[in-house]
Amino acid sequence: MWNYEKRLEYPVNITAPNAKLAQIIISQYGGPDGEMGASMRYLSQRYTAPNRIAAATLTDIGTEELAHLEIVATIIHQLTRGLSMEEIEKAGFAPYYVDHTVGIWPQAAGGVPFNACEFQSKGDPITDLHEDLAAEQKARTTYDNILRLVKDPEVADPIRFLRAREVVHFQRFGEALRSVQEQLDAKNFYAFNPSFDAPVCCTANAK
């Protein structure tokens, strides 16, 4: 089950609202490579994990992504707090405003609402872990792109933290993939689906 800690994993203190930036950064909230997709992906995949290393990794990284979701939402909230109607119109923020005012709603920068098609939970651990590796890279690239658009250091600071975390997660998923492969026949990783054909709960290092 989940606990909540009443603090952000990394502090966010933005003093200058900027609706234009908010519209871009919202992609990391509800966009295709954003934190909501990441957390739902990993937390969904963990049930059919074939060993406990993978299960633990998916759980703990999925949980951290929820914490990142909170950071992104905080950034957007502080960027849209106290906007005047003039600022809203000038920034091209009116379409979002009319449906959500300055509420936080998961969508991509282009307007596509968050949806489960933006992630997979394929039920095959090799497939799922490869998806997770790709997801972390996609998120990193998105943060790279955001950083090229951000001039405000108060905004860039938490974004840089989030970007660094994606790289670490990539590393962990690679190790989890290796742990799954080590329990399979090295001559034929695809002989069967360990999540479906041999769904035994193994200890972390069992052969």
Next chain:
Amino acid sequence: MNRTCNSYMNTNMRGMRGNCTANCGAEMPVSRQNSCGSEMPLSRQGSCCSETPTNCQATAPAVNYRAAAPAVQTNGSRCSETPTNCQTTPAVNYRVAAPTVQTNGNCCNETSARTETSCIADIPTGSRGELLKYIDEVSFAAYEAALYLDTHPDCQNAMQYFLAHNEKRELALKEYEKLYGPLVLTQAGEEACDCGSSNWKWVSQPWPWEGGKC
């Protein structure tokens, strides 16, 4: 092409093997600078942070927190540390210099600074912001070690690292609750309310997104 790659690419990931420099940790793509200093603007190339010893798998320290990773070789033995002579241990993680002497009388060195509770920086007694920052840092160090342990559940160094930092975290959380109110509902104790004046602090104390200009 001199590819800089993270240590993941050294593993048997089919079809993705490449010539990797051994002393690049996963941190490599992140910190695009020559010295482990502040972030440089984005560029495609960068050289490795020299703090990662060769042949030692290190967790990637986050750019800002720089949580020092347990340094364990792939064969399980510890990376060699340079014993100090009770010099002040520079605080890699926190802005405050860590204590130089453990509770058992030994000097704090590079290794014990990561694994001995008494070698981790003391809980600050200043402002609320300082205490929260300390909690953020020591909690991050513990969580990062926990992620590392997810894929290295036999690494004793990492376990010690986690336990030492988690112990500090628990103490700091209790201290914060005593002074300001609980940060974790399930650990809330008597200090969670001004019970006489009907003030349930979980509700009334600030929420994490209220920073910046309020």
